[in-house]
Amino acid sequence: MYVRDLTEDDLLSVITPHLPHAEGVIVPSGDDCAVIPAPDGRYAVSTDMLVEGHHFRRDWSSGTDVGWRAAMQNLADAAAMGAMPRTVVVSMGLPGNLPVSWLEGFARGLAEACASTGCGVDGGDLVASETLTVSVTVMGDLERREPRLRSAARPGQALIHCGVLGRGCAGLKLLERGYTRETGVLPPTQTGLIDDFLRPKPPLAQALDACRENRIGAMMDVSDGLIRDARRMAKASNVWIDIRSSYLEQHVEVLIPVARRLGLSDPWEWAMKAVLTGGEDHGFLATLERPAERAWGPHTLALPEGFSRIGEVREAHAGGFITVDGRTVEYGGGWDHFQG
Ligand SMILES: Nc1ncnc2c1ncn2[C@@H]1O[C@H](COP(=O)(O)OP(=O)(O)O)[C@@H](O)[C@H]1O
Ligand SMILES: Cc1ncc(C[n+]2csc(CCOP(=O)(O)OP(=O)(O)O)c2C)c(N)n1
Ligand SMILES: [Mg+2]
Incomplete structure (x- = not known):
């Protein structure tokens, strides 16, 4: 019917x-x-x-x-x-x-x-x-809380993220190459990527719990890719956001077998690019207030449950809103409906 x-x-x-x-x-x-x-x-x-x-x-x-x-x-x-x-x-x-x-x-x-x-x-x-x-x-x-704005990132805050990065993009690539969840060709780790693309699982409860803790500065969901969305946060807040690639390794590593399966020449580079620019993961990008005693190295900063640190917020300087490891990124990155 x-x-x-x-x-x-x-x-x-x-x-x-x-x-x-x-x-x-x-x-x-x-x-x-x-x-x-x-x-x-x-x-x-x-x-x-x-x-x-x-x-x-x-x-x-x-x-x-x-x-x-x-x-x-x-x-x-x-x-x-x-x-x-x-x-x-x-x-x-x-x-x-x-x-x-x-x-x-x-x-x-x-x-x-x-x-x-x-x-x-x-x-x-x-x-x-x-x-x-x-x-x-x-x-x-809003349960009587203040809304968490993109414009509330401040220099000195840590950049944190909760959820997956690059998995949706990898799942989409597998589908484009003709793989499906059902064929039985892919190992479960890779059908899981297709499933994450088809059914995104944003960690809603963890994002809301983090907001209840009251240490979050800015927050947004990552729908168009980390760099593109982080740039929106940096612009709205008039800050420089520096992403540290070593903090993204756990996201990159799971994608490397996919890059190999797809026969790509530089699996690490492709996987890192998927993590930095892949859309539709719907994780949460946020900034976290720095504790008064300045004890905020990667091992001493207490993060909200489910979040990990991926970079930091710095004072804006001419020309640079988003960097990765201190360097400007050549590609714009991320999804745009109106650009090819
Ligand atoms: N047609 C429209 N009319 C008015 N506001 C819009 C329109 N399209 C998008 N916006 C606003 O522009 C902002 C950015 O949109 P979008 O990139 O789709 O955000 P998100 O990624 O959160 O869905 C949002 O605040 C949205 O409400
Ligand atoms: C058939 C197909 N091709 C390509 C994509 C990839 N794609 C489409 S929209 C999008 C980004 C997010 O969508 P958008 O409408 O910009 O959501 P918003 O930012 O408004 O939340 C991506 C990565 C897809 N999901 N399906
Ligand atoms: Mg929208």
Whole structure:
């Protein structure tokens, strides 16, 4: 059965039984708006789209994968602000030849990802469209904390990160070369990379716990690649961010067997580049206040659970916002929808 065989109301009745509600929902989905309590008096709001062919391919991703990813990338934006995701609304443009089973899988993936943090799915919209498109908007509860801004990095703070780097990029490369999670050709360490690309797993709870500790300066989620996103933080904060490549080794090492499998001439260089510029990992980049006694060498700085140190924040100087080991990086790096 395909989308074109059902009415909009029929399609909604395929989706809605799977969806969780926000805690304390006042008016659930089904009326002109849902009404949700805002205990803090403020919401952190963010929206992101996924477009078939640009963000996912149906021969690579199941409906459940796309639902999961659509939710997770928004939940990560809320957590990156220090906000607990409370609810999302989901709009979809559906081609008539989309199997209804895909849509039901999508609803399950969405629900699974949201339920992992107790977030509801409390509304949305369905329209017919030539291109399969998904747009998710999240509302996050700041729980009386100050929002964690990109502009709050200060010289002297440590640059820290929680989550994976380069795994999504490596998974994408494997898919592009025709490998899948199922073929049985890849060892589990490498199918794990494909799985991380198809279903990103941002460490939401660790990011939120770090915000509760109150030592975080700036924070953002890394969706377009470490260098590109760190540059956004450096610009917003008017600081120089220096990334130390030796702190990234654990991320680089796991990618080297992939580079070998792909037959690349310099596996280390490719793996490091994937770590520095690969997008869609949805880890959290943050800066950490330096303790008063200045005891903050790599072994003495107490980091929030799950975070590791990857560099430092310095006073801005002309021309250089992002460096790796003190050197400017030649490539811009990172994902851009509008540049090849
Ligand atoms: N069409 C738009 N209208 C208004 N603001 C936008 C639009 N597109 C993006 N923005 C804003 O620009 C900023 C950067 O967007 P983006 O790079 O997509 O952020 P993220 O990586 O967190 O999703 C965000 O604050 C976003 O809300
Ligand atoms: C079919 C396919 N090709 C390429 C990619 C790689 N890709 C698409 S968007 C993107 C970056 C993140 O997406 P964006 O829409 O910029 O998210 P945002 O920064 O707004 O959160 C990457 C690495 C993909 N996910 N799927
Ligand atoms: Mg965006």
